[in-house]
Amino acid sequence: MAGDVNLPEALLAPIAQGGMAMAAPLPVLHEYGPSVRIGLSAAAVPQAPINEAGLSEQERLGLQAFRLRLNASYKEAKERRPHKSSSWGGDDGQPQLHRDQHAVIPPATPVPGNPSPVQAAPPVRRLAGRIAVGLFIVSGPGSLAMTDAQQQKIVAEVQNGLSFLGGQAPAKDVTFVYDTQVVPVTTPDTAGQRPVGCDPYEHFEAPWRDDALTSIGHPAGLAGIRSYIKAIKTAKRAQVAYCAFFTHYQLHHFAYCRGEYLVMHYDNDGWGTDNLDSVFAHETGHVFGAPDEYAESGCDCGGSHGFYGRPNLNCENCAEDGGVACIMKRNTWAMCAETPYHLGYTMPPAGAGIAASAVAAPGAALEA
Ligand SMILES: [Zn+2]
Structure with missing residues (x-):
């Protein structure tokens, strides 16, 4: 078991060069490249020898993260996690x-003079199939630098968190495929008062984020984020893609979601790393x-949430006895019984142990 998500994770045999002939029949949970894939297996998987000298940087980070999660000290820290x-x-x-x-x-x-098209309804994404995950580890000057240990920690934490989400998929058909970018920037920290009326999240995020985006060849701003997400979706042959920025820079809030991307402060405020x-x-x-x-x-x-358009029945304010535990x-x-539908997992057909009310009725198209 790696980390504390209680799943039988194992390194899978590398995919032989030139094709998928050796592709493992096991569900693949994490893919960092053809040589580093982590799968689910109830039985012991013989550990295939990995030619570590030949690994890409992406694969090296993924393998290091997996090894970190297998460490007793990492698991103990997870057992004692604060809050x-x-x-x-x-x-x-x-x-x-x-x-x-x-x-x-x-x-x-949008910047004046460069308006975005009429706001369409946000795309409905679902957690099924290949999910491309872009990780920007933004390393600034001085105390804003991300050390090697912090980079490894971030990749391991993301792997542990997504092992939980992937492992909960009833069809075991979720594979997270990573693009990890450790991006050095020289942007100074954003200090002092923000101008009245500006978007406070954008005020703190834009300077280093835009330097990070442009340094890997994408435009600044939301256009750059979208261009990057589109690029990794194509490159990873994924159904959906999203990205996350990890930083030491001052933020308006320590963690937030802006639809298709996340921003997280390494310190994670009072919750801790x-x-x-x-x-x-x-x-x-x-x-x-x-x-x-x-x-x-x-x-x-009430409401209509996620791919299946389901209400929020486990909401603490109205569920019986406050509902059950859920991420x-x-x-x-x-995870409660509703969140799998909200996330858009591939669900078993009605009658296969799921209540009749849980008939899958996709109400929204997949993201293009
Ligand atoms: Zn939330």
């Missing part, structure tokens, strides 16, 4: 996960349409 099982509403002295009850912050206002995994999993839930379920979010049990409610590796 374990606490509400994301911050009932234990730690900050609430979202500022101003906003689970998803609308994208920044050992909860980067669960915060990342929760925020990824929002990318795929899952609503908050903790009381302070102001949730209600969308608390800092816990648990």
Whole structure:
């Protein structure tokens, strides 16, 4: 077992050069390249020899992360993680996960003179098939630098959090395919008062984010984020793609989702770095349409959420006895009966052990 998500994860045999002839029949949970793939197996998988000298940087980071998650000290730290099982509403002295009850912050206002097309309904993404995950590890000057150990920690935390989300998929058909970019920038930190009227998230995020985007050949701003996401979706032959920025730069809030991308401060505020995994999993839930379920979010049990357009029946404010434990409610590796639908997992047909009310009725098209 790696980390604390209680799944039988194993390194799979490398894909032989020139094709998929040796492709493992096991579900693939994480793919960093043909030589580093982590799968699910109830039985022991013989560890294939890996030619470490021949690994790409992406594969090296993925393998290091997996090894870190197998360490006893890493697992012990996870068992002792601060604020374990606490509400994301911050009932234990730690900050609430979202500022101003906003689970998803609308994208920044377009620059005048460069208006975006008429706002269409946001695309509905689903957690099924190959999911491209772009990780920007932004390393600034001086104390804003990301050390090697911090880079490894970030990749491991993301792997642990997404192992939980992938492992919960009933069809075991979710594969996270990574593009990890460690991007050095020289941007100074954004200090002082922000101008009145500007988007506060954008104010703190834009300077280093845009330097990071342009340094890997994409435009600045939302256009660059979209161009990057489109590029990794194509390159990874994925059904859906999203990205996340990890930084030491000052932010308006320590973790947030802006629809198709996440921004996370390495320190993770009062939750701490050992909860980067669960915060990342929760925020990824929002990318795929899952609503908050903790009381302070102001949730209600109605609405139409995610790929299947289902109500938020496990919302703490109205579910019987406050509902059950769920990653969308608390800092816990648990999931209620509704969140799988909100995330858009491939669900078993009605009658296969699922209540009749759970008939899959996709109400929205897949993201193009
Ligand atoms: Zn949330």
